[in-house]
Amino acid sequence: MTKARTEPGGRTARASTAPWRAPRSAPPRRLWEYDVERAEIVWQAFGEPDAALRAEVDRVTAFVRDELGDARGFSLDSPKSRAPRIAELRAG
Structure with a gap:
């Protein structure tokens, strides 16, 4: 998705809104999450x-569990906010 704007001289410039990026209001989608309750x-x-x-x-799970305790995708991420994901x- 792009937004067009007119520059001096009548040229049209397009600024990409990066369609591959999640909107700021939504956390990024990943193919994995760390479940703190089950430590996996x-x-x-x-x-x-x-x-x-x-x-x-298995190796990364052990590292997160033993060294980090949790793996957040962004600063406001929490175990509760990750539960639906x-x-x-798990449902596939």
């Missing part, structure tokens, strides 16, 4: 996950 990453993959992907998810990811 809930995730989905585009294709069939292989052993290497599962091992990497976690449920959506």
Whole structure:
């Protein structure tokens, strides 16, 4: 989506509103969330996950659980605000 504006000389300039970015009012969509209550990453993959992907998810889960305690997508993110997205990811 672009917005057009007229510049001096009658030229039209377009400023991209970056359609691939989520609006400021909505948090970004991810393919994984960290569930603090269960201390696990809930995730989905585009294709069939292989052993290497599962091992990497397990490794990152351990890092988040043991070193960080939580993984926020943005500063106002909280376990409560992630609950609907976690449920959506679990449902597939």
